[in-house]
Amino acid sequence: MTPATLAPAAGPAAIPGGAGHGSHSAAAAGAVFRVALIGAPNVGKSALFNRLTHSYVTVSNFPGTSVEVIRARGRFAGVSAEVLDTPGLYSLLPTSDEERVTQRIVLSGEADVLVHVVDAKNLSRMLPLTLQLTELGRPLVLALNMMDEADRLEVQIDHRLLQQRLGFPVVPIVAISGRGVAELEQAVAQARNAPAARMPAYTNGVGQAINRTRAALTGVYPVDAEAIVALAIQGDAEALARLVAGERDAARVESLLAAAGGKLDGPAVYRVAYERRRVADELLVDAFSTPQAARSRWSDRLGRVLSRPVTGVPILALVLYLGLYKFVGQFGAGTLVDLIESRLFERHINPWFESVFAAVPWTWLTQLFVGDYGVLTLGLRYAVAIILPVVGSFFVFFSILEDTGYFPRLALLVDRGFKRIGLSGRAVIPMVLGFACDTMAVMVTRTLETRRERVLATLLLALAIPCSAQLGVMLALLSGSGLALAVWSLTLLATFMLVGAITARLLPGDPPSFHMELPPLRLPRVGNVLTKTYTRMHWYFVEVLPLFVLASVLLWLGDITGALPVVIDALTPVVGLLGLPAETASVFLLGFFRRDYGAAGLFDLSQQGLLDPIQITTAAVTLTLFVPCVAAFLMMIKERGWKTALGMLLFITPFAFGTGYLVNLIMRGVMS
Numbered sequence: 001m002t003p004a005t006l007a008p009a010a011g012p013a014a015i016p017g018g019a020g021h022g023s024h025s026a027a028a029a030g031a032v033f034r035v036a037l038i039g040a041p042n043v044g045k046s047a048l049f050n051r052l053t054h055s056y057v058t059v060s061n062f063p064g065t066s067v068e069v070i071r072a073r074g075r076f077a078g079v080s081a082e083v084l085d086t087p088g089l090y091s092l093l094p095t096s097d098e099e100r101v102t103q104r105i106v107l108s109g110e111a112d113v114l115v116h117v118v119d120a121k122n123l124s125r126m127l128p129l130t131l132q133l134t135e136l137g138r139p140l141v142l143a144l145n146m147m148d149e150a151d152r153l154e155v156q157i158d159h160r161l162l163q164q165r166l167g168f169p170v171v172p173i174v175a176i177s178g179r180g181v182a183e184l185e186q187a188v189a190q191a192r193n194a195p196a197a198r199m200p201a202y203t204n205g206v207g208q209a210i211n212r213t214r215a216a217l218t219g220v221y222p223v224d225a226e227a228i229v230a231l232a233i234q235g236d237a238e239a240l241a242r243l244v245a246g247e248r249d250a251a252r253v254e255s256l257l258a259a260a261g262g263k264l265d266g267p268a269v270y271r272v273a274y275e276r277r278r279v280a281d282e283l284l285v286d287a288f289s290t291p292q293a294a295r296s297r298w299s300d301r302l303g304r305v306l307s308r309p310v311t312g313v314p315i316l317a318l319v320l321y322l323g324l325y326k327f328v329g330q331f332g333a334g335t336l337v338d339l340i341e342s343r344l345f346e347r348h349i350n351p352w353f354e355s356v357f358a359a360v361p362w363t364w365l366t367q368l369f370v371g372d373y374g375v376l377t378l379g380l381r382y383a384v385a386i387i388l389p390v391v392g393s394f395f396v397f398f399s400i401l402e403d404t405g406y407f408p409r410l411a412l413l414v415d416r417g418f419k420r421i422g423l424s425g426r427a428v429i430p431m432v433l434g435f436a437c438d439t440m441a442v443m444v445t446r447t448l449e450t451r452r453e454r455v456l457a458t459l460l461l462a463l464a465i466p467c468s469a470q471l472g473v474m475l476a477l478l479s480g481s482g483l484a485l486a487v488w489s490l491t492l493l494a495t496f497m498l499v500g501a502i503t504a505r506l507l508p509g510d511p512p513s514f515h516m517e518l519p520p521l522r523l524p525r526v527g528n529v530l531t532k533t534y535t536r537m538h539w540y541f542v543e544v545l546p547l548f549v550l551a552s553v554l555l556w557l558g559d560i561t562g563a564l565p566v567v568i569d570a571l572t573p574v575v576g577l578l579g580l581p582a583e584t585a586s587v588f589l590l591g592f593f594r595r596d597y598g599a600a601g602l603f604d605l606s607q608q609g610l611l612d613p614i615q616i617t618t619a620a621v622t623l624t625l626f627v628p629c630v631a632a633f634l635m636m637i638k639e640r641g642w643k644t645a646l647g648m649l650l651f652i653t654p655f656a657f658g659t660g661y662l663v664n665l666i667m668r669g670v671m672s
Helices: 024-028 045-053 097-108 120-134 147-152 159-166 181-191 206-216 225-233 237-247 250-262 268-283 298-307 309-357 363-370 375-404 406-419 425-434 438-447 451-464 468-478 482-506 526-561 563-577 584-593 595-607 613-625 630-640 642-671
Strands: 034-038 070-076 079-085 113-119 140-145 170-172
Touching: 034 045, 034 097, 045 070, 045 079, 045 113, 045 181, 070 181, 097 225, 097 237, 097 438, 113 120, 113 181, 120 140, 120 147, 120 268, 140 147, 140 159, 140 181, 159 170, 159 268, 170 181, 206 225, 206 250, 206 268, 225 237, 225 250, 225 268, 237 250, 298 309, 298 406, 309 363, 309 375, 309 406, 309 468, 363 375, 363 526, 375 406, 375 468, 375 526, 375 595, 406 425, 425 438, 425 451, 438 451, 438 630, 451 482, 451 613, 451 630, 451 642, 468 482, 468 595, 468 613, 482 613, 482 642, 526 563, 526 584, 563 584, 563 642, 584 595, 584 613, 595 613, 613 642, 630 642
Parallel strands: 034 079, 034 113, 113 140, 140 170
Antiparallel strands: 070 079
């Protein structure tokens, strides 16, 4: 077999129906120079982004973190540029919203240079996307990331031979350590003004179908029309819309595509993909090889152990026990909260605030800052003394797991169980993030492939996944009673599985599919863990503190106007049905502003001795299942639409109180 070689690109005049490279003259003349990082999930795009821009964003070892396109400034051989960290994708033919975002970026032509980041040891599987990117007619650089892992597995890559065949730079790097990044920066700077490689000569009618359709086009497009035609032949609606917009004759364009597709040997979507696979294999002859039997190291063996149900489930239980219960629940929400809230705020800070405002003659103003709903004595105390220690300890735990590469193995582990509730293992991403912040997790549900999965995941997040602050407070609250903790945990698990299974059968749509890249298992790096923890705490605290202040102000307004007692009086009979004292009505009202705000209020009532063990369990179950906080609800409206979000709210509220009623009834019946 003769290895394929990509030919240098022709000039703009030789590219009918395409932009050629004329669009780069603007960049050369002083316009913003943009570099887009493209690649599959888990290949290290975000780690490389941090190296190139010397800034930090949340770097995850699982797909879905880069839901939004992240932009920052970097320098390439002394030239300033804007670097784009795009959502992960496996092909320019998208199957999810995040892949569609990346497709739009590359088809818009806004990036002057594309950097395709690949996992070096899996190069043979990722090179077809490289070939797709060559069809765009844009300067391209191939970054072979994770070369340390490839070396460890004795994977042989002749990057110089591959570069010769491709016709554009191929640079081996290790983004996490910085190895090869300087060479990559130099290659990007040089590629900016270099001709792009052309697409290979696809056979079996594919190349002819694409080129004939492209030659018949007269419009001018942001990128070479080859890429758009190839996608349109495979049935991509957005590519078709771009062609129609460029030609202004929909019937003619559809006729051209129909004729092209009809000449292919088999369905177009498979034939085009097959040709890319064939050419990629030819390009890698003598340039890429893997040993017949890769060496098995501790990380490989451990990875298999973590992914198999027999061993993975007990390990998951141990991780949750040590991380969530012992570290977050007992240490964060117990030891740290007691230290800051009881010893610092109650003994020193709050009395000092009260003494400062004692001289203020206006009672209403004093109550705004140091009253029952005071901004300082309630809002600041809840945010700093109760919520911050819990969130901080959770993010330390979360960052350690994330840095090891455990989460992708967790996705494989839960995939079969998630399929029973209409989700795939990919949904573990927003579910795990939900334990950090439901607002952020709802946003990340857009990474799921179908609307059915996104709606189902959003409902389960709003109903049965407590955020880190709420979770930590609940664990601290229930840790004194094994029975209470067991009832709370089993109720949440049963709700998650039951509601998920029923909803999955009611929502129309096909069962989800699941595929993902597995990054290597690594020992966590202290610097990475601390940086991730700090960044997340900063983000969370900046978001939370203003909301706590706002909630305090609204509660104060409701108190002085008399509206708050009316609402609490209306809620009192409802909580009475659950066997709860009237004081818990205000807790549920607090929970609407923020879940963690309500949890902190419940913690206060428990500390005052106003709740017995059954009441604590009932209130904890109801409050956890209760409506999501305002921020999460607004995100639900943004992501799913107001009708769907309102429908979820109307379902969750009676379901939560109904479940709380049953828990109280059953526990009192059993324990009486």
